[in-house]
Amino acid sequence: MTITEPADTSADSVDGVAPGTPIHDVLFTPGSPIFEGSNVFTDIGFGLVPAEYSTTREEFLASRDAASIGFVLSNSPVYDVSGPDAATFLNSVCVNKDFGLLEMGSSKHVVICNDDGYMIADGVLLKVGDDHFRTYWLAPVLAFFLDTSDLDVQGTWVQDEYFFQIDGPKSKSIIEKVTGADLSDLAFAKNKVITLAGAGATVHRLGMSGALAYEIHGPSTHAREAYRQLRAEVEAAGGKPQGFWNYSLVNHTVAGYPNQVIHFLDPVKESWPALTEYIQHIIPFDIGLHGSASDDPKNAWVTPFDVRWGYLVNFDHEFPGKAALQKIKAEGSKRTTVTLEWNADDIGAVYASQFRGADAVVYDPMSNDPVISVDDYHKGRMRIDHVLKDGRKVGLATGRTPAFVENTMISLAYLDRELAVEGTEVTVLWGDVGHPQIEIRAVVAQFPYYKGDFRNEKLDVSAL
Numbered sequence: 001m002t003i004t005e006p007a008d009t010s011a012d013s014v015d016g017v018a019p020g021t022p023i024h025d026v027l028f029t030p031g032s033p034i035f036e037g038s039n040v041f042t043d044i045g046f047g048l049v050p051a052e053y054s055t056t057r058e059e060f061l062a063s064r065d066a067a068s069i070g071f072v073l074s075n076s077p078v079y080d081v082s083g084p085d086a087a088t089f090l091n092s093v094c095v096n097k098d099f100g101l102l103e104m105g106s107s108k109h110v111v112i113c114n115d116d117g118y119m120i121a122d123g124v125l126l127k128v129g130d131d132h133f134r135t136y137w138l139a140p141v142l143a144f145f146l147d148t149s150d151l152d153v154q155g156t157w158v159q160d161e162y163f164f165q166i167d168g169p170k171s172k173s174i175i176e177k178v179t180g181a182d183l184s185d186l187a188f189a190k191n192k193v194i195t196l197a198g199a200g201a202t203v204h205r206l207g208m209s210g211a212l213a214y215e216i217h218g219p220s221t222h223a224r225e226a227y228r229q230l231r232a233e234v235e236a237a238g239g240k241p242q243g244f245w246n247y248s249l250v251n252h253t254v255a256g257y258p259n260q261v262i263h264f265l266d267p268v269k270e271s272w273p274a275l276t277e278y279i280q281h282i283i284p285f286d287i288g289l290h291g292s293a294s295d296d297p298k299n300a301w302v303t304p305f306d307v308r309w310g311y312l313v314n315f316d317h318e319f320p321g322k323a324a325l326q327k328i329k330a331e332g333s334k335r336t337t338v339t340l341e342w343n344a345d346d347i348g349a350v351y352a353s354q355f356r357g358a359d360a361v362v363y364d365p366m367s368n369d370p371v372i373s374v375d376d377y378h379k380g381r382m383r384i385d386h387v388l389k390d391g392r393k394v395g396l397a398t399g400r401t402p403a404f405v406e407n408t409m410i411s412l413a414y415l416d417r418e419l420a421v422e423g424t425e426v427t428v429l430w431g432d433v434g435h436p437q438i439e440i441r442a443v444v445a446q447f448p449y450y451k452g453d454f455r456n457e458k459l460d461v462s463a464l
Contacts, residue, residue, distance in 0.1 A: 113325065188457050
């Protein structure tokens with residue numbers, strides 16, 4: 001194996017940005033166009049970013065009615081795997097089908113597990129050349145495996161790529177108008193090369209709200225101008241820029257896409273001592289837990305079968321966790337992911353308890369913060385709560401968020417399979433361990449919660 005520095009993939013200097021400049025130093029700095037019009041800011045670990053431009057509700061509704069433009073994933077860990085043994089290496093690490101069969105212009109949702117079958121990384125992989133794959137959110141776990149491999153494969157951290165999202169029913173026409181490209185032939189999870197702001201870029205039909213959406217990737221030199229052009233057209237079409245809270249804390253729950261840190265935790269530091277040491281060196285950061293199910297960290301761990309991703313697992317090759325996942329498949333996964341709709345009156349009772357005297361206060365106040373409260377985010381923790389049926393524990397709820405179209409409160413939940421039927425009534429035990437708690441009624445709703453006309457996986461864009 002070989003680990004190399006980021007390649008210079010940029011064109012000439014634009015906006016005073018030199019080729020190869022890390023995207024963090026382009027977008028997340030004073031003077032960047034992503035800050036224009038933002039009214040709330042939040043710190044996501046490396047400085048302030050726009051949290052809201054209008055309100056989280058208005059920004060989300062814009063992506064349902066018109067479009068939104070997001071910048072958040074420009075902070076993604078991007079890692080290239082290349083070389084004669086690139087596909088062989090990926091096959092040895094990931095649960096997926098043979099990477100050697102992947103065609104140019106295609107992508108995969110990739111999962112890496114530990115020996116117990118729990119997911120320790122998941123993300124997206126694009127084939128960008130012969131024996132060359134670009135990955136998002138699979139490193140640093142993927143980098144650990146490559147660092148310890150004796151195969152002929154190279155790993156490269158890519159720091160100079162922007163990553164924007166155009167989400168909503170008008171997203172296709174917006175990108176086509178700005179770039180002059182025709183996206184009518186671009187199927188879900190496929191990508192193609194276009195020109196944006198005078199440089200080559202890749203448009204990838206993918207998004208996390210469930211509706212029609214595209215990702216656009218390009219060189220950091222052109223990031224600011226690309227953002228300006230796309231945002232201008234989004235706003236001209238009646239859309240809005242999207243803040244950190246809307247993208248990171250709402251979309252995945254409504255769309256039915258479980259997401260790390262919001263819906264589950266990766267037991268990276270509990271899997272192998274060598275990996276623990278490696279991760280501590282790369283990212284010395286731990287996510288904490290709270291909620292009624294926070295007494296056992298394993299409550300936040302999931303297998304691919306728990307989150308309805310069992311179809312990604314292919315047993316035709318060796319990979320970490322194969323034996324455990326074979327056993328789970330043979331015996332049948334005991335739980336599956338559902339959507340829960342929370343009872344509005346019970347939510348109101350939790351909120352009102354804050355104003356009924358000192359002895360009546362529920363320890364965890366119910367706010368309208370999406371998914372992770374602002375306080376939780378700054379403390380670096382996610383919430384997970386027990387789900388009860390007739391007083392017994394039957395599952396775990398996480399990712400609570402307002403669903404702004406339906407005006408309901410929802411969450412995802414990992415529920416015993418026999419109860420994973422729409423209309424099943426359960427309760428969510430709200431309140432931290434060792435503190436006052438209250439049961440909130442909930443009902444199993446459709447999964448995914450958004451099944452509208454513009455559901456991305458099913459939409460025929462050639463008819464738009």
